Amino acid sequence: MDIAWSLFTPWHSLAGGALIGLAASLLLLGNGQIAGISGILGNLLTREGRAPWRLAFLAGMVLSPLLLWPVMVEVAPATVQTPDIDTQTVARLLVGGFLVGLGTRLANGCTSGHGVCGLARFSLRSLVAVITFMGAGFVTVALWRLINGGVAL
Template sequence: MTIVNFTPLSALAGGLLIGVAALLLLLVGGRIAGISGIVAGIGSQSDKGWRIAFTAGLIAVPFGVFTLNLAEAYSLQDYSPWRLLIAGLLVGIGTRLGNGCTSGHGICGMGRLSPRSIVATLVFMAAGIATVTLSGLGG
């Protein structure tokens, strides 16, 4: 399987796993699975343990999947390190301006029917579509 091949079954399975994980974190831990908030809280909150474990899992699982050749992804070697750095900084700035990221607003907030999260997710999607269209990366 390659990471860019869309299949309804794998998309459904992935969506279910993300939804169940977000729901479990909310029900068991009383926390919202907003990645930017979790990562930002590592340096400033007293409850660092679960935040570090959550973040480590976000890094370790994909690393393991790709190391074991269970999935393939495009190499980033074709992109300039400066381009990747700027892209990362823009994503970080966007999450601060939007008071959260796509996981917090798009999965957890929309699941709670939060109007603010619905608007934020629509803006995220529009910005993403515009970026891909204007940069010519849409295929």
């Protein structure tokens, strides 16, 4: 079986998407806030934004997978290997993180804010942002594979 198909998990993906939608809906209905993660985190770090709900929302994002771990079914096959972490890998992660943060600032929001919440509200600005995010990702992967002879990121 091809490794790509063995990682295809539509039911897990559907459940995860439903939980993300539920969390975003509950935050909007219960608190009147958009579930844009970069905004929640960024404002948590400012004096004006130190609301308990921000910390609770972020803690839930981090802790919920740990709480679900005992009941989760192993998804990845034994053929999947974790990469060795070296200085080149760390450097790529740091550069990638910086570029994502820069893009988040330039777009006034992240993929969760624009892609999940903005598109659900039929925001034209969010649609343009999501098309830009996805387009940049497609181009980056295509160029990477072209330069590196088809090797995945």
